[in-house]
Amino acid sequence: MSKKPSAPAETGVAPAATPSLPSPHAQAPANAALTAEQKIELYRKMVRIRRFEERCLPVYNAGKIGGFLHLYIGQEAVAVGACSLMGKDDHVITAYRDHGHAIAVGMDTKPLMAELYGKVTGCSKGKGGSMHYFAPDLNYWGGHGIVGGQIPLGTGLAYGVKYQGKKGAAMAFMGDGAVNQGAVHEAYNLAALWDLPVLFVIENNRYSMGTSQERSSAGELGKRAEAYDMKWYVCGGHDIYEVRATLDEALRCAREQHKPAVVEIDTYRYRGHSVADPDKTYRDRKEIEDYRNTKDPLQIFQNQLVFEKVLTDTLIAEIDTAARAEADRAVEFAEASPFPTAEDIQKDVYWETDQPQRTSEGRIFFNSID
Amino acid sequence: MATLTYREAIRAALSEEIERDPNVVILGEEVAQFNGAYKVTEGMLEKYGPKRIVDTPISEAGFIGMGIGASMLGIRPVMELMFWSFFSVAYDQIVNNAANVRYMSGGQIACPIVIRGPANGGTNVGATHSHTPENILAHHPGLKVVVPSNAADAKALMKTAIRDNDPVMFLENTLLYGIPGEVPEGDITLPFGRAAIAREGKDLTIVAYGRCVVHSLAAAQQMKAEKGLDIEVIDLRTIRPLDVNTILKSVAKTHRVLIVEEQRPFCSVGTMLAATIQEEAFDELDAPILRVGTIDAPAIYAPPVEKQFQLPNPDRVIAGILKVMR
Ligand SMILES: Cc1ncc(C[n+]2csc(CCOP(=O)(O)OP(=O)(O)O)c2C)c(N)n1
Ligand SMILES: [Mg+2]
Numbered sequence: 001m002s003k004k005p006s007a008p009a010e011t012g013v014a015p016a017a018t019p020s021l022p023s024p025h026a027q028a029p030a031n032a033a034l035t036a037e038q039k040i041e042l043y044r045k046m047v048r049i050r051r052f053e054e055r056c057l058p059v060y061n062a063g064k065i066g067g068f069l070h071l072y073i074g075q076e077a078v079a080v081g082a083c084s085l086m087g088k089d090d091h092v093i094t095a096y097r098d099h100g101h102a103i104a105v106g107m108d109t110k111p112l113m114a115e116l117y118g119k120v121t122g123c124s125k126g127k128g129g130s131m132h133y134f135a136p137d138l139n140y141w142g143g144h145g146i147v148g149g150q151i152p153l154g155t156g157l158a159y160g161v162k163y164q165g166k167k168g169a170a171m172a173f174m175g176d177g178a179v180n181q182g183a184v185h186e187a188y189n190l191a192a193l194w195d196l197p198v199l200f201v202i203e204n205n206r207y208s209m210g211t212s213q214e215r216s217s218a219g220e221l222g223k224r225a226e227a228y229d230m231k232w233y234v235c236g237g238h239d240i241y242e243v244r245a246t247l248d249e250a251l252r253c254a255r256e257q258h259k260p261a262v263v264e265i266d267t268y269r270y271r272g273h274s275v276a277d278p279d280k281t282y283r284d285r286k287e288i289e290d291y292r293n294t295k296d297p298l299q300i301f302q303n304q305l306v307f308e309k310v311l312t313d314t315l316i317a318e319i320d321t322a323a324r325a326e327a328d329r330a331v332e333f334a335e336a337s338p339f340p341t342a343e344d345i346q347k348d349v350y351w352e353t354d355q356p357q358r359t360s361e362g363r364i365f366f367n368s369i370d
Numbered sequence: 371m372a373t374l375t376y377r378e379a380i381r382a383a384l385s386e387e388i389e390r391d392p393n394v395v396i397l398g399e400e401v402a403q404f405n406g407a408y409k410v411t412e413g414m415l416e417k418y419g420p421k422r423i424v425d426t427p428i429s430e431a432g433f434i435g436m437g438i439g440a441s442m443l444g445i446r447p448v449m450e451l452m453f454w455s456f457f458s459v460a461y462d463q464i465v466n467n468a469a470n471v472r473y474m475s476g477g478q479i480a481c482p483i484v485i486r487g488p489a490n491g492g493t494n495v496g497a498t499h500s501h502t503p504e505n506i507l508a509h510h511p512g513l514k515v516v517v518p519s520n521a522a523d524a525k526a527l528m529k530t531a532i533r534d535n536d537p538v539m540f541l542e543n544t545l546l547y548g549i550p551g552e553v554p555e556g557d558i559t560l561p562f563g564r565a566a567i568a569r570e571g572k573d574l575t576i577v578a579y580g581r582c583v584v585h586s587l588a589a590a591q592q593m594k595a596e597k598g599l600d601i602e603v604i605d606l607r608t609i610r611p612l613d614v615n616t617i618l619k620s621v622a623k624t625h626r627v628l629i630v631e632e633q634r635p636f637c638s639v640g641t642m643l644a645a646t647i648q649e650e651a652f653d654e655l656d657a658p659i660l661r662v663g664t665i666d667a668p669a670i671y672a673p674p675v676e677k678q679f680q681l682p683n684p685d686r687v688i689a690g691i692l693k694v695m696r
Binding site for chain 2: 091093122123124125126127128132134135136137141142143144145146149150151152153154155156157159160161163164182183186187189190193346347348349350351352354359360361362363364365366369
């Protein structure tokens with residue numbers, strides 16, 4: 001992919017055409033500080049995401065998952081790299097391609113799989129589905145289905161953190177298609193105007209559904225930050241060290257100086273937009289193969305960690321076997337779980353009606369009589 | 371008791387809640403330095419400072435969405451829409467985020483936000499500035515919808531709204547802002563879903579809310595003087611939750627119903643009321659339920675025409691009463 005390094009990204013790191021070995025970002029402070037165990041954990045998380053999602057496919061094809069299934073395969077280094085930098089007052093929110101972030105923040109894969117099945121043991125009790133994973137206890141605020149709609153919310157998380165005097169930041173993820181939504185620009189303006197500690201992270205996988213970046217967006221995506229006097233970065237999203245190095249710097253700036261920034265990360269999805277996308281009309285198979293063969297985030301990090309002598313062949317195999325087994329267990333859990341009941345439909349609508357005692361009076365749900 | 375205008379009553383509620391809870395923050399266009407487009411927040415910046423009273427850019431989708439996000443963390447933003455008419459540019463944030471986020475997270479998230487501002491016609495500001503979206507808002511489970519008709523209720527309901535842990539849509543009225551009323555002193559709240567019997571009667575039930583309560587009371591008084599009719603006027607106070615019991619009880623007494631609303635008839639709040647009453651009290655009815663609402667067109671500018679013909683007013687309410695009583 002030819003993307004010129006962006007000059008105004010003062011602190012940015014230019015994307016490497018093909019990540020090289022060893023990673024030029026290994027010595028960045030965020031990465032140099034990692035222990036071997038932490039590195040293995042990063043690798044393990046990426047593998048767990050991939051195996052989880054691969055396991056979703058046959059389940060989907062068997063008709064057990066409804067609606068859409070947007071796979072994150074190919075983009076794992078972005079979510080894992082970003083979420084690995086989170087402190088206790090940092091928050092994350094993303095769009096509907098949300099499985100990777102969910103696992104990256106530490107959600108258990110059993111309730112994630114159960115959610116896809118629409119089971120009551122799902123992370124949203126079967127009420128959200130694939131696009132709407134949430135774990136507020138892990139500072140993970142979803143999982144949002146309206147393109148760009150989560151970006152004002154992420155800005156609000158940053159506003160909340162700052163209002164409460166905490167030293168934290170929010171990372172609001174979006175796709176390359178989302179940057180054309182008005183709400184995103186409104187959020188940019190508010191964040192820059194009020195010095196809110198939010199990073200707008202664009203996962204640029206080059207396509208919004210079947211529309212390439214070239215066909216949907218004028219100019220460089222990250223550069224739009226300049227209109228709001230925001231710092232912006234562009235970096236590669238194939239080498240997790242690069243993701244961490246860039247976001248670490250941007251996050252520090254957000255936490256310490258309440259400065260927002262836009263971080264555009266080059267990445268690529270191997271699968272169709274959703275599982276229903278036959279993926280035949282808008283991109284070349286060769287393009288996909290090139291990415292798989294030369295920029296796969298799992299392979300790159302595996303090579304790096306083998307080079308660093310952190311990973312061995314045995315450990316690689318162990319991690320892989322464990323991740324496959326975990327995905328199988330998630331399927332078993334989901335299969336064995338019950339669906340929500342008809343009575344569950346009207347639970348979790350209002351905070352109030354979920355309490356043992358209502359505070360308001362009158363009718364709050366209006367049902368047809370049948 | 372103190373005599374306060376509707377506007378002052380809302381300001382009193384906002385001020386008391388700001389003082390009570392450090393998480394309450396007021397945001398909106400012109401709420402701070404300009405003192406509020408309709409002066410509801412007048413003087414509050416001076417008193418509470420710029421952290422609590424915040425001027426926003428003209429960016430409803432952005433700042434309403436931001437408020438929703440902040441509320442998920444426990445902040446209690448009270449967001450002013452200069453006019454509820456402008457909710458349309460923030461509609462996605464309201465219906466997809468505020469109304470749905472609790473549900474889609476399986477009940478893990480609460481969204482204690484209040485969105486408030488005036489929602490009415492009758493001020494000759496044309497179709498873009500005269501929307502009354504209470505029906506549209508109440509259509510969305512997850513939202514609560516409040517429509518006070520007088521100063522005392524406005525204050526008490528605003529306090530309830532701010533303390534509520536669900537998103538509350540609070541619809542005021544520019545033509546009520548200046549109307550004084552007796553407001554009980556102290557920390558008085560009112561539960562949502564409790565209608566008021568604004569006037570007792572036995573011959574006909576008028577169900578109304580907001581400024582239409584004022585029209586209905588005027589019409590009822592005239593009908594008493596001219597025809598000796600005893601008309602009961604119910605002030606709903608909130609649309610969702612809805613005090614169905616008070617309506618049904620009144621219908622069982624009067625057997626006749628007129629709904630008065632500043633809504634165009636198609637899928638209005640009154641449509642819902644009429645459906646509910648006929649489903650649950652059909653046998654009590656001695657006449658069809660009629661509605662007096664807004665004439666079904668975009669809000670006309672021409673001042674006398676909007677006032678006399680398009681919107682509900684006491685004369686139109688009287689015409690409706692006579693029809694139901696026929
Ligand atoms: C407001 C809105 N418009 C359209 C859609 C349908 N839609 C869902 S995803 C998508 C493409 C978005 O692409 P991008 O932002 O690049 O994210 P990616 O799928 O690549 O992760 C579209 C058009 C939607 N969900 N929301
Ligand atoms: Mg994309």
